[in-house]
Amino acid sequence: MSSDRAPARAPRRRRSRVALLVRGIALTYLALLLVLPVLLVFVRTFERGIEPVIEALSRPAFLAAFRLTIIVTVIAVPFNAIFGVIAAITLVRHRPRGGAFLNALIDLPFALSPVVIGLALILVYGKFGVIGPELEARGFQVIFAVPGIVLATILVSLPFVVREVMPLLREVGTDQEEAAATLGSGSWRTFRRITLPAIRWGVIYGVILTTARSLGEFGAVSIVSGKLSGKTETLTLHVEERFQSFDPVGAYAASVVLALMALAVLLGMSVLQSGVIQRRFSRGDRRQAADQAVR
Amino acid sequence: MAGRAVVEGPESFLRAITSPQSIAALQLTFLLSAIVVLIDAVMGTLIAWVLVRDEFPGKRIVNALIDLPFALPTIVAGLTLLTLYGPKSPFGLNLAYTQAGILLALLFVTLPFVVRAVQPVLIELDREMEEAAASLGASPLTVLRRIILPNLAPAILTGCALAFARAIGEFGSVVLISGNIPYRTEVAAVNIFIQLENDDPGGAAAISVVLLAGALLTLSSLELLRRRGSRHEAVA
Numbered sequence: 001m002s003s004d005r006a007p008a009r010a011p012r013r014r015r016s017r018v019a020l021l022v023r024g025i026a027l028t029y030l031a032l033l034l035v036l037p038v039l040l041v042f043v044r045t046f047e048r049g050i051e052p053v054i055e056a057l058s059r060p061a062f063l064a065a066f067r068l069t070i071i072v073t074v075i076a077v078p079f080n081a082i083f084g085v086i087a088a089i090t091l092v093r094h095r096p097r098g099g100a101f102l103n104a105l106i107d108l109p110f111a112l113s114p115v116v117i118g119l120a121l122i123l124v125y126g127k128f129g130v131i132g133p134e135l136e137a138r139g140f141q142v143i144f145a146v147p148g149i150v151l152a153t154i155l156v157s158l159p160f161v162v163r164e165v166m167p168l169l170r171e172v173g174t175d176q177e178e179a180a181a182t183l184g185s186g187s188w189r190t191f192r193r194i195t196l197p198a199i200r201w202g203v204i205y206g207v208i209l210t211t212a213r214s215l216g217e218f219g220a221v222s223i224v225s226g227k228l229s230g231k232t233e234t235l236t237l238h239v240e241e242r243f244q245s246f247d248p249v250g251a252y253a254a255s256v257v258l259a260l261m262a263l264a265v266l267l268g269m270s271v272l273q274s275g276v277i278q279r280r281f282s283r284g285d286r287r288q289a290a291d292q293a294v295r
Numbered sequence: 296m297a298g299r300a301v302v303e304g305p306e307s308f309l310r311a312i313t314s315p316q317s318i319a320a321l322q323l324t325f326l327l328s329a330i331v332v333l334i335d336a337v338m339g340t341l342i343a344w345v346l347v348r349d350e351f352p353g354k355r356i357v358n359a360l361i362d363l364p365f366a367l368p369t370i371v372a373g374l375t376l377l378t379l380y381g382p383k384s385p386f387g388l389n390l391a392y393t394q395a396g397i398l399l400a401l402l403f404v405t406l407p408f409v410v411r412a413v414q415p416v417l418i419e420l421d422r423e424m425e426e427a428a429a430s431l432g433a434s435p436l437t438v439l440r441r442i443i444l445p446n447l448a449p450a451i452l453t454g455c456a457l458a459f460a461r462a463i464g465e466f467g468s469v470v471l472i473s474g475n476i477p478y479r480t481e482v483a484a485v486n487i488f489i490q491l492e493n494d495d496p497g498g499a500a501a502i503s504v505v506l507l508a509g510a511l512l513t514l515s516s517l518e519l520l521r522r523r524g525s526r527h528e529a530v531a
Binding site for chain 1: 338341342344345348349351355357358359360361362363364365366367368369370371374375376378379380385399402403406435457460463464465466467470471483484485487488491496499500503506507510511513514518
């Protein structure tokens with residue numbers, strides 16, 4: 001051991017210099033692309049003190065946009081949480097015919113441009129859409145109104161919960177659920193006592209991601225909303241509108257509100273992730289142990 | 296939607312996707328997305344490496360920051376980049392209304408894909424292989440080329456495919472910094488938006504179908520790759 005330490009020293013020192021260089025490149029790239037721009041937004045926002053910011057954040061247009069964003073999120077997130085759990089259980093446990101197709105279909109909102117999702121909604125619910133005119137004749141307007149915004153938000157954030165829950169369901173398997181059923185537990189009780197605790201963290205992580213996307217969606221919403229200030233303008237649309245109206249303080253103030261919400265989401269994600277990575281580590285160890293046992 | 300594009304007839308579909316402005320937008324989008332994916336592949340792998348194999352103070356914070364582009368609303372991301380690389384840039388580097396500006400926005404929003412795909416693989420990568428190669432006299436570069444990169448390749452490709460699918464459809468982060476000058480800085484998603492505002496849903500649907508095809512093609516090749524990968528594992 002001590003005999004081969006001496007010759008190994010030289011290359012190790014060279015490698016550590018390379019490691020420093022690689023670290024430098026990676027951190028510089030992140031600083032220039034992520035950290036500095038976001039910091040500068042905060043600096044620019046409070047450049048002229050806090051009064052103009054407070055003034056911008058107490059205007060009716062901002063308050064209405066903030067309220068609308070919260071309303072849309074409060075509808076979209078529970079909807080997608082419930083749908084996500086049901087869809088994941090259906091796909092994993094019941095394996096319906098065409099399951100592979102459904103599985104791919106659920107990912108579609110990730111693959112599609114949000115603009116295309118907005119357009120698809122217009123082609124269905126718009127004035128010249130497939131069922132739009134009929135709905136409008138009954139006094140229910142979807143496009144250029146709040147229902148369209150909610151629908152767009154639900155669509156773009158649809159896959160998150162499903163995607164987080166499916167792997168957990170596969171991993172826990174059906175043994176415990178079957179045991180509960182044999183012992184006479186009803187399906188609701190089995191779900192509540194066995195399945196739900198097993199997928200809990202996946203649901204929470206998915207809900208966090210869904211919330212972030214719902215608060216921040218821009219492309220799809222911008223197509224279906226009509227952007228009526230005070231009526232169908234969400235927070236992200238408000239940022240764009242203020243920017244285009246040469247009101248940087250208004251745009252920056254609203255951006256900072258959105259950025260703070262994003263940072264809160266980020267914090268939640270990293271707290272959960274450290275737990276998940278620890279679990280993954282232990283799983284990896286177990287797998288290695290199993291491999292060695294087989295050998 | 297595909298139905299709508301077809302109902303309007305193949306001629307109008309062709310006319311829409313062969314209008315010079317739409318072709319320019321599609322070309323720009325796919326070209327920039329390809330460049331972005333190449334940069335992502337290199338920088339994403341590098342960052343993942345630093346996060347897994349390197350140790351330095353504040354690593355956990357850096358690790359959490361990687362998800363920032365997923366959490367930050369795209370319009371805020373665009374405004375953010377415009378603040379540092381726009382007309383009032385403290386570096387004197389004005390990339391507003393340029394293709395480089397669009398590139399920057401796309402790099403921002405696609406940053407996490409390769410990093411987050413490579414990281415778990417790197418964590419589970421067996422270091423004994425590298426040590427064995429090194430003790431047999433392989434240089435660090437050879438170890439990187441013959442051992443590490445082949446092991447990471449599927450993860451890098453997965454990240455690249457997701458980043459590409461995201462980049463070709465990106466709208467929110469690009470719309471402010473690009474200025475949307477036809478033929479020069481108008482990307483496909485913005486082109487769709489403008490056609491729709493000009494009351495041409497047929498044209499918008501046609502470009503959408505091209506984007507949709509691009510995304511589906513990317514993701515289905517990813518699925519093929521995944522299946523091939525799992526078959527390899529089964530054989531091993």
